[in-house]
Amino acid sequence: MGAATIIVLVVVKECINERFKSKMFMPIPTELLVVVGMTGISYASNLEKMFHVPVVGEIPTGFPKPTAPEMSLFPDMIGETIAIAIVAWVLNIGIAEILAKKHDQEIDADQELVALGSAHVFGSFFSCFPGCNALARSLVQENMGGVTQLAGLFSCTIVLVVMLWLGPLLYALPNSVLAAIILVCLKGMYLQYYDLKLLWSVSKLDWLVWLVTWLAVCLTDVDIGLGIGVTFNLLTLIARTQLAPAAALAQAGRSEVYRDSELYEKLSEPDDVKVFKFTGPLYYTNKLRFKSKLAVLTGVEPKAIKKRIKKQAKRKLKVSEDSSWSDSGRSFSKPCIVIDCSAISDVDLIGAKTLIGVVQDYAAVDVSVVLAACLENVFKQLQRLRTSGMTMFSDSIFFPTVHDAVTSSYPQHKEVPLTVMHDQAGAVSEVAAAENGIKGRRKQENEKNTSSNIEKEKGANERGVISTTNKYEDDETHLYM
Secondary structure, eight states: OHHHHHHHHHIIIIIIITTSTTTOSSOOOHHHHHHHHHHHHHHHHTHHHHSOOOBOOOOOOSOOOOOOOOGGGHHHHHHHHHHHHHHHHHHHHHHHHHHHHHTTOOOOHHHHHHHHHHHHHHHGGGTOOOOOOOHHHHHHHHHTTOOSHHHHHHHHHHHHHIIIIIGGGGTTOBHHHHHHHHHHHTHHHHGGGGHHHHHHHHOHHHHHHHHHHHHHHHHSOHHHHHHHHHHHHHHHHHHHHHTOOEEEEEEETTSSOEEETTTOSSEEOOTTEEEEEEOSOBOTTTHHHHHHHHHHHHOOOHHHHHHHHHHHHHHTOOOOTTOOSOSSSOOOSSOEEEEEOTTOOOBOHHHHHHHHHHHHHHHTTTOEEEEESOOHHHHHHHHHHHHTTSOOOOGGGEESSHHHHHHTOSTTOOOOOSOOOHHHHHHHHHHHHHHHHHHHHHHHHHHHHHHHHHHHHHHHHHHHHHHHHHHHHHHHHHHHO
């Protein structure tokens, strides 16, 4: 009977209701007709006694008398009630989102929670079981065309009528028929297995969350499986923050818009200014990634520069005129770095120290670093860090937009907004001394070249005068002859 029920439901739903739905006033209520028909066949054929077919059996009628809940049982049930509440909430929101998306509607999670809690408080006085959205019942109602609250009202009315009067009439309904109805209504859920291939190509972490949750539910139980799925999803969120993306930005034409230079074409990098963007929260677990990405994408590594300065000081090497400040091939003489903080959603204490520490470390090698477009919570966290006395910095490192920071951070701007420590100042002074030596040698060479050029010009002029005089004398001799 279960196989026959599945065939009838599939044929009517897929071949009649779906194909001729535009010409029908209402879809054929196949589930209701199947329940009535199979109950009649089972009762007439006495399938329970003749063939030992499992049936629904006796359905109690009437309402229990309202009584107050037994509060003495609460300490023994606290653990189970929390698990049931979590499972009910997850199922309720999950099914509501599925149906809302199918019918292009929006749901309010707070309203759903209030409705679920109110129903449980009222039902507790009638010894009701904890309730939530049932996937099978919801899909059955949706497949029968119920899309408004009136459908729920009619369903409740029918359940009330069955509980009070019609319960005994469903005594002979085979259980296989009910199972077949639920199985056919779950067809849409089974088809979601085909989404795994697409999910793998889009996000492997989401695919892994789906697979782990499904296996946990199948191998354990619904509440334990969902708990494992939620825990694993939280672990993937931590992994995502560890792999937060970063990019070097470039300017779009002459506008004030800066975008990732690897994603968009026809962008131009500002002269001697590097714009760096980090997407995601900045805290103690991903601070090393932030620093490494900053060094790689801007081409400036403070530690490498300090090491080179020390080597030059020890070996007393001559600093060439075009000495690079970068080891990655993208060199510039007096670099300025702008950190776009608009995508840094949050920072903890370590993250705030990391931002200020980066500014100070780069200032130690005469590289100006400024922060642009900080969110309100990030800006306040940095201000609290300064107020506490943990670090000192100037407000001049903050800019409202990236473009303001770029236009204010050209190489001509040599003021370092932070207090440089004594050991850092020594490194800067070595660089300045090397630059002054280069300028002095240039000046001496230019003076020598200028003096030699002047002497050459004088000699050339004298030779020109002598040759011209001789020419005039020859011409006069020729005339007199």
